Amino acid sequence: MISRERNLMYSLEPKEVPHINTKYRRIVTKIPVPESLPILERLQKYEPRSMTGQPPIVWDRAEELQVYDKFGNMWLDWSSGVLVTNAGHGRREVRDAIIQQAEHGLLHNYCFPSEVRSLLAEKLVNLAPANMDKAFLLTTGAEATENALKLARTYGHQHGGKEKNVIISFEDAFHGRTLGAQMMGGMPGLKTWITHPDPDIIQLPFPDGYYHENLTFEDFEADLAIRDIDPDHVAGVILETYQGATACFAPQDYIQRLRQWCTQHDALLIFDEVQAGFGRTGKFFGFEHYGVEADLICCGKGISSSLPLSAVLGNSRVMDIYPPGAMTSTHTGNPICCAAALANIDLILNEHLVENAEKVGKVMQAGLYHIQQQKSDIIGIVQGRGLVYGLLIVKPGTKEPDRALATKIVQHAFEQGLLFFSPVGGATVKIAPPLIITEEAVQEGLEVFASAIEQARV
Incomplete structure (x- = not known):
């Protein structure tokens, strides 16, 4: 007992x-x-x-x-x-899509082509901002943020050498429970198990309107200067659209200036939309509230309203960095998960x-x-x-x-x-x-x- x-x-x-x-x-x-x-x-x-x-x-x-x-x-x-x-839970349309795909007979296909995966990738790109033309389907939100880390670093190395390696994230952020995701996360209590933290992944204070109520973008720049970080060595900045531990959004002006800063220093701006996407905030993608473009979007959770599925959305200049077979996942775009996601997205749009x-x-x-x-x-x-x-x-x-x-x-x-x-x-x-x-x-x-x-x- x-x-x-x-x-x-x-x-x-x-x-x-x-x-x-x-x-x-x-x-x-x-x-x-x-x-x-x-x-x-x-x-x-x-x-x-x-x-x-x-x-x-x-x-x-x-x-x-x-x-x-x-x-x-x-x-x-x-x-x-x-x-x-x-x-909503257990929607008949989603359940029917799952059943039909299962009865059709394709339950798994690795990254061999399938029609249902092609339809979902196309739908996600069509729903994404105009600057995005690629969708990489994965399984969990953590897998998506890890992939964004990999892409940002690789893009940085190609455009600025090995020194362009710094990833900036924010205090109190949550990006998942795997190694890279937790190193990008901003909750110290979740990282005590990491004995060799990556020195080039750093967290800065988030303008949360409560504990950091007077934080400005000048503080972002000042923090980098104090740490002696050359802005041109930054490969990417990742942030949750709203901080998942609280639901706080950053001020719009702060994010717009961050967008300008990333463009100026050729750093990728990555929005972790795992919680915020697919209508949760009153916009299809939550970062749309800020009036900026993202370089990469990490999606998950509400993408299917049911089965485990995630995605990274971006432009081919970043998404096509890796050659065939070098950026895949065992369960990428699982057919049943894709069918659920297609039905779910139709519900979100049609209703x-x-x-x-x-x-x-x-x-x-x-x-x-x-x-x-x-x-x-x-x-x-x-x-x-x-x-x-x-x-x-x-x-x-x-x-x-x-x-x-x-x-x-x-x-x-x-x-x-x-x-x-x-x-x-x-x-x-x-x-x-x-x-x-x-x-x-x-x-x-x-x-x-x-x-x-x-x-x-x-």
Whole structure:
């Protein structure tokens, strides 16, 4: 028997909670469900401890806005399965595309040509900004950012010699969990295992509007000078369109000046759109809010609303650097994943989900600002755009993150049928529902969220 307290953040001791039955939420059992404990305990026994730490719901199925267990409970999902299900959970069109491709008989083809991969590459290029004409299909967001690192460095070496090797990223950024991605990431606690960090990958402060509220682009240039970095030795600058740990965007002027700087010094400007792409922010690609061109875009998560797929988009002057066979991946453009992505993108476009994210996102934003006004002593800042927001929970009267309180808020919401993933970046409650969400569902979720905050403070 595994200890019921080993979930790290959430107790596995079943608790009586009020029963709920609304259009969007249903709770009819103790939480966690007593009958689900053998499943949770089996996972604890056979998986690494790192896989614990989320609210103890055993997902059975998920449809559109809701996640179900097999014990009669239903949650309004404000996680999108960590920003994946942009078009909603389990959409029939996506499921049908997966089934049809599977029944057609092609499940894998390495990088041998396939029609479905050609169709997806074409669709992505047609949706990308006009300066982009190539799409490289991969599996995970980390694989995409690693590939962008490789391309930027190789491009730099070809255009400025081996000295043009510096990669600039930003503090508090998250670019994935593989070696290169974590060296580009800006969270020191995630990098303690790296014994020989790359000295030419550096992080600079991000203008987050809270901890660095007065940061300007002059500070970017000054930081490089202090580090004695020649701007012409910079191969690329990579940043999340919004910082994934908080949902904060940089000021538009800062990014526009960064674009000019990259052009001046022939450095690639790379946007990590793994969280931001495919309508999440109210634009098809989130970096469009900045009014700049990217040299490379890293995509993932919402690209399929389901199966593992990612992509790097760019111009052939960069994307065609490597000769045939020198830049591939075993599961590049898996046929079933490509079929899912094509169906998903059609849903996003045909159902105007980008526009819905912008419209309904304004209702979400207004409601979250109202909650912040009521709880301004513990909500340090609300940041985001479209249908992604982050509320930083702090200790009263300070800017010090309060992870324990943030976790209690997530737990109380979970017990009332509103599902978040665990706090990120220390103490940020992240809000990211599927883009099909309605104003009615947003309003109900906001009421539950406000109640959860109130209960967590007791």
